[in-house]
Amino acid sequence: MTAALSIRQLTKTYANGLQALKGIDLEVAEGDFFALLGPNGAGKSTTIGIITSLVNKTSGQVAIFGHDLDRELTAAKSQLGLVPQEFNFNVFEPVVEIVANQGGYYGIERKLAYERAEQYLKQLGLWEKRHSPARNLSGGMKRRLMIARALVHRPRLLILDEPTAGVDIEIRHSMWEFLKTINRQGTTIILTTHYLEEAENLCRNIAIIDEGRVIENTGMKQLLHQLQMETFVLDLARPLASLPDIPGHVLRRVDDTTLEADISRGTSVNRLFADLTARDIQVLSMRNKTNRLEKLFMYLVDNDRQAGVRP
Amino acid sequence: MNARQKFVAFKTIVFREILRFSRIWIQTILPPVITTALYFVIFGTLIGSQIGDMDGVRYMDYIVPGLIMMAVITNSYANVVSSFYGSKFQHNIEEMLVSPMPNYVILLGFISGGVARGMAVGLAVTLVSLLFSNLQIHHLAVIISVVMLTSVLFALAGFINGIYANSFDDISIIPTFVLTPLIYLGGIFYSISMLPEFWQKVSLINPILYMVNAFRYGFLGISDINLLASYAIILGFVAGLFGFSLHLLNKGKGIRS
Numbered sequence: 064m065t066a067a068l069s070i071r072q073l074t075k076t077y078a079n080g081l082q083a084l085k086g087i088d089l090e091v092a093e094g095d096f097f098a099l100l101g102p103n104g105a106g107k108s109t110t111i112g113i114i115t116s117l118v119n120k121t122s123g124q125v126a127i128f129g130h131d132l133d134r135e136l137t138a139a140k141s142q143l144g145l146v147p148q149e150f151n152f153n154v155f156e157p158v159v160e161i162v163a164n165q166g167g168y169y170g171i172e173r174k175l176a177y178e179r180a181e182q183y184l185k186q187l188g189l190w191e192k193r194h195s196p197a198r199n200l201s202g203g204m205k206r207r208l209m210i211a212r213a214l215v216h217r218p219r220l221l222i223l224d225e226p227t228a229g230v231d232i233e234i235r236h237s238m239w240e241f242l243k244t245i246n247r248q249g250t251t252i253i254l255t256t257h258y259l260e261e262a263e264n265l266c267r268n269i270a271i272i273d274e275g276r277v278i279e280n281t282g283m284k285q286l287l288h289q290l291q292m293e294t295f296v297l298d299l300a301r302p303l304a305s306l307p308d309i310p311g312h313v314l315r316r317v318d319d320t321t322l323e324a325d326i327s328r329g330t331s332v333n334r335l336f337a338d339l340t341a342r343d344i345q346v347l348s349m350r351n352k353t354n355r356l357e358k359l360f361m362y363l364v365d366n367d368r369q370a371g372v373r374p
Numbered sequence: 375m376n377a378r379q380k381f382v383a384f385k386t387i388v389f390r391e392i393l394r395f396s397r398i399w400i401q402t403i404l405p406p407v408i409t410t411a412l413y414f415v416i417f418g419t420l421i422g423s424q425i426g427d428m429d430g431v432r433y434m435d436y437i438v439p440g441l442i443m444m445a446v447i448t449n450s451y452a453n454v455v456s457s458f459y460g461s462k463f464q465h466n467i468e469e470m471l472v473s474p475m476p477n478y479v480i481l482l483g484f485i486s487g488g489v490a491r492g493m494a495v496g497l498a499v500t501l502v503s504l505l506f507s508n509l510q511i512h513h514l515a516v517i518i519s520v521v522m523l524t525s526v527l528f529a530l531a532g533f534i535n536g537i538y539a540n541s542f543d544d545i546s547i548i549p550t551f552v553l554t555p556l557i558y559l560g561g562i563f564y565s566i567s568m569l570p571e572f573w574q575k576v577s578l579i580n581p582i583l584y585m586v587n588a589f590r591y592g593f594l595g596i597s598d599i600n601l602l603a604s605y606a607i608i609l610g611f612v613a614g615l616f617g618f619s620l621h622l623l624n625k626g627k628g629i630r631s
């Protein structure tokens with residue numbers, strides 16, 4: 064099967080001499096939900112800019128469903144939908160026209176383009192706003208407008224550059240559901256985000272880039288497996304005066320009624336509960352502390368940077 | 375993209391452009407109509423009555439074609455430069471750049487938008503002029519072809535200005551310091567035969583002179599210069615500017631980093 068996206072030795076040096084990409088290799092399979100992660104300035108948007116031909120590459124190859132950007136640009140472009148990081152619509156234009164016109168640019172007849180615009184604006188909860196000029200939308204609505212616009216020509220590969228930045232929790236969850244649905248229906252999705260729980264929740268495969276290089280490229284499960292330790296937060300029924308010393312467990316007292324426990328991978332949680340019960344410590348509830356991916360991410364980026372200057 | 379899809383993409387840009395300038399007609403259509411009406415009143419009626427005839431026609435009738443042409447030129451130019459620069463400024467040009475439509479379709483779309491506004495304003499100004507003069511038609515085909523080609527030419531010029539522009543100042547510099555002087559010295563208000571020989575020669579460097587005179591010929595049947603020379607010059611500019619615009623678009627000048 065041809066990959067949805069294949070990138071070989073991609074480099075980019077901007078006109079001011081800044082080397083934003085230093086040789087990126089990436090492969091995204093058809094049907095995948097792929098996370099492209101990395102700290103600010105890592106080169107995510109630059110990579111996406113090149114894929115969507117908004118930025119000129121310096122060297123390397125990019126192919127979309129086997130269509131090389133240098134040789135079959137038109138074929139490559141028609142498979143792609145882009146939700147960019149920055150708002151890039153005419154703020155004076157009404158919402159429905161922004162979406163329908165985008166269809167027009169892809170050669171979709173006006174009538175069909177308006178039908179599709181209606182479909183996606185309804186699915187994304189923007190239909191009531193269809194006649195408003197885009198500047199009257201809230202930040203979260205503008206993000207959803209860009210998703211509707213990116214879908215109007217039914218792309219096989221959808222690239223979203225921080226689509227949930229500034230979106231409230233409720234809408235974010237509905238956006239997740241929406242993206243999961245279109246992914247299940249066959250659209251390959253590449254997503255960048257700084258909310259790592261989002262990547263963990265949605266994506267099956269992941270690449271982390273830092274300073275213009277891919278420093279990790281693997282399956283989400285495999286990556287999370289690298290974690291040796293998981294931290295759980297325990298809410299207690301009664302206040303604890305002091306930290307209980309239980310051999311074989313690493314515990315920390317957060318406050319009177321909260322404990323944190325580090326549990327190594329492979330260890331059963333039952334033992335911890337048994338030990339706690341034996342000491343008459345009752346646990347009301349337990350949850351996973353922070354995001355696991357977040358920890359790994361910090362670790363990988365730090366490690367990479369400490370590895371020093373590489374050729 | 376097949377031909378049909380390209381045509382849909384082209385139509386989309388043109389409709390969008392027409393809608394854009396129609397939505398803001400108070401800024402786009404009305405001002406040139408008012409300005410030209412003032413020219414008619416002041417130069418045609420008040421001052422014109424003192425001047426008498428020019429090249430054997432009533433002064434009012436003499437200036438009408440030039441004033442229509444002036445409105446067409448400035449509006450074709452203004453529409454494309456502000457729309458293209460605006461879409462660079464708001465980044466919505468990217469909507470077109472990510473799509474599979476070829477660059478020449480983008481170019482033709484913007485140019486047609488500029489021509490649409492040029493024609494809309496030209497028509498409005500012509501209607502106003504009917505209140506002041508009795509416009510005759512000497513050669514309709516000449517009128518239509520010259521006004522269309524001129525409109526295309528200045529739409530292209532506006533496009534190039536839009537590509538190079540990096541600020542809102544940049545989109546008014548050329549119209550103010552280049553276009554306006556050339557228009558005023560392009561024989562709208564006078565026949566160059568009134569000028570000393572040296573200045574007649576200098577005037578011939580101004581391409582707008584050829585357009586105004588060819589256009590006036592269409593109405594009045596009089597011209598300071600040869601009609602064929604006018605067509606040749608206009609067509610030459612259109613071809614040159616089109617090629618240059620397309621080259622800039624293909625290179626991604628001002629739109630791709």
Ligand SMILES: Nc1ncnc2c1ncn2[C@@H]1O[C@H](COP(=O)(O)OP(=O)(O)OP(=O)(O)O)[C@@H](O)[C@H]1O
Binds near residue numbers: 079102107108
């Ligand atoms: N047009 C440009 N000209 C010069 N340098 C640029 C340009 N665009 C981006 N850069 C630089 O390229 C590097 C990578 O930027 P990029 O936008 O790709 O990062 P990113 O991973 O998307 O970051 P973020 O998470 O903040 O969006 C940065 O150092 C940035 O300053």
Ligand SMILES: [Mg+2]
Binds near residue numbers: 107108109148224
């Ligand atoms: Mg970015």
